[in-house]
Amino acid sequence: METDCTRGEAPVNNAPIGHIGPPAALPAGTRLLHIGPHKTGTTAIQGALFAARDKLPAHGVEFPATSRHPMEAALAACARPAMMGDTVPTEKHWTRLLQQVDATGSRTAVISSEFFADAADDETVSRIVRQLGGERVHVLVTLRPIAKIMPSQWQQYVQNGLRMGYEDWLDHMLRKAPYEKPNPSFWRRHRHDRLVERWIRAVGADRITVVVVDDRDRDGLLRTFEALLGLPQELLQPVPDAANRSLTLAETEMLRKLNMEFRGNGLPDELYSKLIRNGAVMHMKNTCSPTAGDVKISTPGWAVEAASGIGAEMAERIGAMGVRVIGDPALLSAAPERPEPAMATGEARIAPEVAAHALYGALAAAASAPVRHTAEAKARTVHQTSSKELVRVLGHRCLKRLRRR
Template identity: 75%
Template sequence: METDCTTPAPLPPGTRLLHIGPHKTGTTAIQGALFAAKGRLPEWGVEFPAHTRHPMEAALAACARPAMMGDTAPTGRHWGRLLEQVAATGGRTSVISSEFFADADGDATIARIVEELGGDRVHVLVTLRPLVKIMPSQWQQYVQNGLRMGYADWLEHMLRKPPYEKPNPSFWHRHRHGLLVERWARAVGPERVTVVVVDDRDRGGLLRTFEALLGLPENLLQPVPDTANRSLTLAETEMLRNLNVEFRGNGLPDELYSRLVRGGAVLHMKNACSPEPGDVKIVTPYWAARAAAEIGAESAGRIAALGVRILGDPALLSALPGHPEPGPAEPRIAPEVAARALYGALAAVASAAGGGAPARTVHQTSSKDLLRVLGHRCLKRLGRR
């Protein structure tokens, strides 16, 4: 094992750096920064071959995983197109990043992905954060994909109810980090695996690590604001979770959920509303934080025994929060936030019906006016139908 807290040496020129996540470990920040710098990277012999910030469909197709609830299923064309873009980079270093590669199931699938990306040119990069910080973020993300279970019950199932696979079997496949690194090390060899332990106290540290590995000048990669990827507050998540209960209880189609809820209400709520300091956060109870820390320590030990390169402090993976467990708090959704979410759903309906969007932007118009205009348009169109 090589553990290094100093600046890492660049990877060999021509490397195909495969960043596999997993989820909630800074993947969106890296993808956004790389995509924003896409035009400048070739000056330094580096390419970001994807045509979008995150080639999610290609990764899902490569791993034979389903799309998110109600989304169009990815096909081999998505993966084939990304492979063509990677091949076009020739002998230059290229970066392929998707947290959904962590969902690859089985040695045969991983070996095929590695071979198709370039075989011995592939270097696998895994970014890791403490489980105690990942769990609340993943729960609210699962709620955005239709989950109806509350956080306390979800923790019970994930940590106390063997085989710990319900309601989200993907969670431990992604986040038993020792097993995740081990699967990919078997495919490429430990000498071609780098594990980066993210330190949340160093906000730019992950970007600087990528710059060093790719041989880029410092500060070329800059953070890109992405409100659409922010986590929901407890109140927002609970509002959505209760909507999921109603949605499923009435047997509505998944496609409608994708368009109106996730792509309409939730997306607009995230873009238009920023969390306030007084908003109730998703808090992990101490028993669950302690269990997560023990699993993190086990994963750190397993990774250390593999002989892969580790950048950062593995002890962070088993760190417990330094504050006592707070008492229960009642999450309350602000009327403005609820209005924005409702507007997002109405705007999605209007767009699907060909009604377009209001002439003024949402930042120029009050929620009351937006709701009145969109509601009138939708009702009028529905009446004609």
């Protein structure tokens, strides 16, 4: 199968595919810009760097950010919208990060956000590089197989309001040109060869490192960052983060159905951010761990085959671009070890305790900004009002109180 999303221009040059082994350290004073993309181990790296930020200066390295992930700054730099209902990032977020980077002086600085992969054009990429230090910038791209990224990325989109089922979403991403609906960001991030090409045009192939993540080596990415930054081995340690786990099929389907109700009743996006994503979903992920009995999101065979073919083409093209490749490029076309047939949604059943934790998370988020009933009673009673209207009114009242707070 060939689609527009699998075609590309000719390779840049005839450089070898790459090598496997520990990389040489980057020059002191480098601005190491890790651009992701999403679902390639970014959260693990950001958590480990942030946890070790007080130890890094002793080795000539700085992590110039006040949080694990400077997401708002990256979104502002790329002129991208915030997640559904979140506060819109402003230029101030980006300016603040630039000031923190500039304050590192001659030390090596590492900046990491997967949202840098969302930079849509050459002008934006060039401006980001120029503002971060120009020739001092070295770009790091971490990659995983598309076949493994797709289910994880779909459930993440559902956490941001997507209502489309997995197989329908796959059909749009792989079979329906121009492959931009319902999520135009997917191939901007995950057509990895074109992603690398965009950044080559800004910094040159000699200042780009591509790391192929091997899921069998759980700490391999941490060790690679240590080598690139000239840090002692095992200085960077994994940081458990339950909030970053992927949802199970049942959890995702429950949320997807809720998204349909939410949109169907015309509730405001800010309420979704407050009560659903940062309330119900966050509490559910923090308190409920998937078990062996939970049904996982499985990709149908036709989509696995298509994704593996795209991965093989991307690996070949990246290998010919002259960038440094760390790891085995053949992994980019790898399929799950036991690809499953098309998933049976009927097998996904949400456990009562999981649903209870999700409901409690929404209630706790609402309670943090309680609704005060200051208006006089209306002529109609609750029992005389339709459920759809009640939900809409309640949502707008909650939002009004949240804004006032």
